[in-house]
Amino acid sequence: MHRYRFVLQRPLQLIPVLFGISLITFVLVRSIPGDPARLILGTRATPQALAAVRAQFGLDEPLWTQYLYFLRNLFQGEMGRSILYKVDVLGLVAARIEPTLVLVFGAVLLSLLIAVPLAALSARRQGTLVDSSVRFFSTAGLGLPNFWLAIMLIILFSVALGWFPVSGYGRTLTDKLHHMVLPWLTVALSLSAVLTRSLRASLIAEMRSDVALAARARGIPEGAIFRRHVLPNSILPTLNLLAVNIGWLIGGTVVVEQVFAIPGMGQLLVRAIFSRDYMVVQGVAMVFAIATVLVNFLADILTVTVDPRVKL
């Protein structure tokens, strides 16, 4: 089972990346102009009080010692306190994870539902009008600004037709799903453009493969070859592409949550930026970065599990 050895080894390789992530966020937060102690106590604090706070948070120590403190706190699940909300960052982030996860998973699912049939249709009818229009729309789709698409969908489906709420998240399950339809559609339309292009290319490559040729020689109908050989072989590259795009997808949800006022991590991040709530910016950025690394790790595991040819 040495193919799976990397499942144990890869996490070890992730350690330097995770350290790097912590280092970058630390450097970012320390680059902020202004005195953190003054930020906590306000402008009218006495010099003694400021010194006390600096000593309490280790701000009077050398920078590398401060980084070690920062790391120690991270290991204890301590990401600092939000200046705006007056609560621990970790709890704040935890409360915001659900809407973001719902948004990402729903959008990925929907984009696959759009991209797979379109790419299949386009690849099967290469060079026809159908193919050209799919290629045209998937190329144009790459340039869709998600914030604009969101507003256009709101104008059409919420304002004109009244089918879906303009913004918000809702309380009950059905209410939440109802609120998420337009956000899902927004993210899925842009994402499916990327997926369709890539999936179409890998489908066409698979249709020319030896496997397909051999099947054709055995007299298997083209439709069956496509379903049994071509499509399954093209799924893996597409899933990998999804993993590669997770960072881009997270960026998209940050913007889309803002447009639809969805109380997720993206909205938390943008609000924290405007209120200069640095600890929250740092916490959210780290959680997003760690999520990106983990998703790619999972994609690697999936690849090895599904495809016997791949060894990592």
Next chain:
Amino acid sequence: MSVAVPSPAAAIAAPRGKRSRRIAGLPAPLVAGLGLLALFLLLALSADLIAPYDPIFQDAAARLAPPSFAHPFGTDNFGRDILSRAIFAVRIDLQLAILGVVFPFAIGTVVGTIAGYFGGLVDTVFMRIVDVVLAFPFLVLMLAIITILGPGLQSFFIAMALVGWVSYARLVRAQILVLKTSDFAVAARSLGFSHPRIMFRHLLPNALTASIVFAMSDCVLVLLSGAAISYLGLGVQPPAAEWGIMVAEGQGFIARAWWISAFPGLAIVALAFAFSLVADGLGELLGQRT
């Protein structure tokens, strides 16, 4: 073996199945894309002549006017002409997309060349940095840096340069690694040429093709990110006419005046489409699959 993620622009520039039609010996997408880009450039250069109104002139009598002959794209809540604003915005958005790519391209190319050429510790250090930067979601890291620098176009370009170089560094390094063992590189070394001369006069010109194609598809991403950051209020600042800001300004009037947001967004789509076409066509012409 690297842990981190290739850039999304690499994914966007998906390989194509078949050669497309040719116009004057060039791939049709390239010609169409360059034509569209030339049109945008013309709009940017002659905005004063073409735009029917002053982009910041407020006509109190024509607030929220729907599209008409006088105002083909309508007016906003201050009575400003959307068409004129959209035309003047070409200047900022074109600059955003191009300069936002030029800085990362320059930095990434130099870093990638040095890392690939010298290898060893230099290479390891730079590539670990690349891995870590790529582990962050692009927009999140951009926003975090802009938080520190303060909102504005200048901050956007600095953040772009700090974050964007990694993809180019990785791309160029991979090319240099292959090229530096080739005969002409060995010949140059045996002639006693200096390292900088071999790197930048012999190796780099041969390694650039892939990054140039990549840069064109990167323009799409940078344009969208720049517009999104401006939409969020952290990029270009009002009252400047920029498409992302214009979309944001229209959001408060979606029930009464759809045109305020609609047209600037279409402009973004059109410019992004032009860059995508050029990237596709150039990739086909140069035989590159970024």
